[in-house]
Amino acid sequence: MTDQQDLERIAAVIETGPYSDTWESLAAYEVPRWFAEAKFGIFLHWGVYSVPAFGNEWYARHMYVEGRPEFEHHRATYGSQDEFGYADFIPSFTADAYDPDAWAQLFREAGAQFVVPVAEHHDGFAMYDSGRSRWKATAMGPQRDVLGELAESVRRQSMVFGASSHRAEHWWFMNGGTLSPSDVLNPATADFYGPAQSQAMQPNDQFLIDWFLRTIEIIDTFEPQVLWFDWWIEQPAFEPWLRKIAAYYYNQAVRWHRGVVIQYKYEAFRPGTAVYDIERGALGGIHPTVWQNDTSVSRNSWSWIEDHDYKSADEILAELVDVVSKNGVLLLNLGPKPDGTIAEPEQQLLQTIGRWLGVHGEAIYGTRPWQIAAEGPTEQRSGYFTDSSATRYTASDFRFTSRKGVEGEFLYATALDWPADGQLRVASFGSNAGLVGGAVADVTVLGHSGELAWSVDPDALHVTLPADRPSSFGVTVRVEVAPAEPGKRRTGFHL
Template sequence: MPLDLDALPDPVDVSDNRDELRRVDEVVARGPYSADWESLQGYQPPRWYEDAKFGIFLHWGVYSVPAYGSEWYPRTAYTEGSREFEHHVSTYGPHRDFGYKDFIPDFHMSGFDPDAWAELFRVAGAQFVVPVAEHHDGFAMYDSARSRWTAARMGPQRDVYGDLAAATQRAGMVVGASSHRAEHWFFLNPGTRFDSDVLDPRVHDFYGPAQREETAPNEAFLQDWLLRTVEIIDRYRPQVLWFDWWIEQPAFEPYLRRLAAYYYNRAAEWGVEVVIQYKWEAFAPGSAVRDIERGAKPRIQPEVWQNDTSVSRNSWSWHPNQDYKDLPEVVAELADVVSKNGALLLNFCPKADGTFDEREVELARGLGRWLGAYGQAIYGTRPWIVAEEGPTRVAEGSFVDGTPIAYTEHDIRFTRRVDHMGEQVYAILLRRPESGVARVRSWGTDLGLLTDAIAGVEVLGHPEPPRWRRTADALEVEIGPAHADLPGVAVRIQLAPRAVQRRHDYIHEGTMAPTPA
């Protein structure tokens, strides 16, 4: 059913931003942070985030209605020659008669239960949840005073983001928000190249600016970007702000400094600790947390970082032909990231009706079972002397999760914890050993990585102490039958008390231990 343009709310006038911008600058002026990189580089990521390790990302919006291709449908459906373009015309008719806006009435989310969602995320073991507040398409999932094109006024006609944020907090998790608003500058511009509804002046405030990617965003767009982000901060107080890649355009740079100072200063006023996550080089090193899309690192990083990836290899939003990852693959991603001083932000893909594909529900529950057994090796840990051992390497960089990696029982990731019990080191085997014996080469006597006496050995999730022996080549630990249905296994060693006093001078070297023969 096409959108009834005559029944739309009145457009919002955002032409005069002087008072709002003045208020932003007043907060910046109060400090403690000022809008310059030297000041912002005094930021330290909060302990809660460094301990959390695992969060859930959520992509759902109007693009979930056509559920074809990906969340880039509002762009690709207007790109002549694309399969999305041909699908749109053959399914819905010419773009001038039925465009992207006309999916809004069917974005009803009639099955959306925010408390049930939050409970699923809690069961999965997530410590923070980052829903998309606004994607590239320009449809706000929150109640915005700066736009009529919001879920609160159209489609489901409810503050979808706000309802989920409140449920997330009730379930004891940290609330975040992602903003992809920057990309809206150019996102709908393919629709300006032929006869489509993108050229209809009645919906310009939704589809516009629809400018060329080659052009820098103008002052009006940048001010609106800043004030929409400030609106999310003040209305919902998220403790995570995630930004997509296009904010690295030079025109955004002064606005990023202004926004970061505002956010950090507001957090200081509220007495909470917050995180900004960015890609590439948009922020100065140390001023926020760097995020790598579908990414990996080859070694331990000196500063905490994040890998954002999805349960699906081919989309961030739901469609019927998802190429889903399985539980062992997701567990391996989590263990690899954490061993290298990172956190995993794992995306799930709700349907337009507010429900999840059962495969995603089962994956979430599987993650929860795995973390219930082995989470001590993940939550609250820090890197050990080395991150890993074994024959299998992960590719460095972004977009490296296209093909599943065949890990072996010799592929291990290490983490470390110091608490009131002393020092513990964990070995996470990415595949359960068929022999029933875990062999950890890095803990053998010959390598010299583990110079302290072992006070005890435990297989996490197993009630009885295992049989074990330490040789020159390896620490060998018998793995019991518990949790045999879960991928891999985690072994914990308790070091003798004197190890607590020792400082790991090589903690950021990231050396690979020798590959087992």
């Protein structure tokens, strides 16, 4: 099928609706319930950039930029860039230990509900059997459809499969190699490194159509329920193509009978037409619609490198609890090694998260924001890229979630540390705060089934915590709310 025939086929799908490629039509989109309730997913940056394992996943660009540490490292380790270029790493990207079933089992044990591997990063190497490029994992390196295999394994574990596209940035990503001797302008590899144009220029029609059709190819081949985009799609040249992608994707999802999610940064999509994503970030309060924080287990790289600055499990769990309290979802990134193994520290982080969710998942999965997101003295920065250093929370810092069902209403307060004296005080649940909306009928600590002493007075809910901690991070109290009885102060010693 020619590009023109493919474009006509796509236009026919858009024309038959129910979504058309206008922002007004796309505003009818609704975030699917599965995503709003999932709360936690796994992101994967795995590709040729995992081979040099130096700096970060932008090695493909930085190795050609004079003055960058990667430039000098490359020359000292592999030789000059015109003798050993980025493409020469591909044979070492073997994936010979890649076991997608083991990956999926690990992600499921971690409590993840969806998985989003990178289909193609800025470097231009497709991790699937693309019909639009010879530079792909099925023909070079692993010589396997690593994306397709993972899709099957993830779905067998009853998780939702998604994919991310970082192709837009390839317009300029390799342009450093045009300024000094390198293989970037070699005719034999021009279809891999190109266009290598200036970032100051908008992409031309040839690039835009190819980018568009590569995106449609991912949709058609894998039927992902998450489609994640990096930031450069906010350039004006992409705008009409984004509307077409959204209309096509949403229309196909109707035919699949599945709810899907497009994730974007900054202002690439109109509010309400897709899901807003904040890279390594946080919000100051509850967002009116479901949003996402994509972050990584490491502060200094999204891909495998030798000297990761790993976050602790407590830091990641604090991010998860904070995001969920503000109507968000956490997408946590890992970076497998070039042979397909996941580093032991990253496995341990996931296993710790999974154990915590096994105890506290009731306060996370399927919950909704409460009237307020937080209480406590610790100030948290909001916006993009706020995770450069760990925030030190106290036992007086809480994040709230809620749940309504046939059993009644439950409120959850997760303290981001364990109080040294074993006494928990939640001011927002005090009767004078006027937030609970009824009497406190019962209080329990998640993970504890024994007796618990608690009381409510005008100033706070007071809870004497059990001697044995249910988990290593924080503590969650569940409050059952009953209709208020005027003038009655609740106190008790309850099971």
